[in-house]
Amino acid sequence: MATLKEFEDALREQGMSMALAILAGLKERDRARRSTVAPARRLTGQKMTPELARRILELHGSTGMTQQEIAFKVGVNQGRVNEVIKRGKWLNDDPNSEESKARDKAKARIAAGPKATAAVRKPRPKAAAKPKPLPAPAITAAPGGQLTFL
Numbered sequence: 001m002a003t004l005k006e007f008e009d010a011l012r013e014q015g016m017s018m019a020l021a022i023l024a025g026l027k028e029r030d031r032a033r034r035s036t037v038a039p040a041r042r043l044t045g046q047k048m049t050p051e052l053a054r055r056i057l058e059l060h061g062s063t064g065m066t067q068q069e070i071a072f073k074v075g076v077n078q079g080r081v082n083e084v085i086k087r088g089k090w091l092n093d094d095p096n097s098e099e100s101k102a103r104d105k106a107k108a109r110i111a112a113g114p115k116a117t118a119a120v121r122k123p124r125p126k127a128a129a130k131p132k133p134l135p136a137p138a139i140t141a142a143p144g145g146q147l148t149f150l
Contacts, residue, residue, distance in 0.1 A: 011023070046075040048076065050093050052076070053090040060081075067081040068081075
């Protein structure tokens, strides 16, 4: 298979200036498209709220969108959409709900700093001592060529 450079050289050898002009125009168009940096799909995540959870359920029920498409539309990750759809998480604003407690615990850890979380770790228990192996039995040869174990 020929490279684009080889193709251009072949066109030059044949004197096909119109084809070279078309090729140059296509190359310039491709360069212009590649030079612009596409914006990030999602700059920041949305904070999960009961209203957002209800909107996720509404989109899931009324459209044929996938969880990934819903996540992109509302500005959260697909895992959060799955939690709302499959387990009904984030639907109430109860401060005693499992996700609210986990969020508050995480915020407290962040506020305490990295040293506080290191102190919480428990030391590993020491491994039990290995039992000593039994000595190998002594083997002797009897006068008739029989082996005996002592």
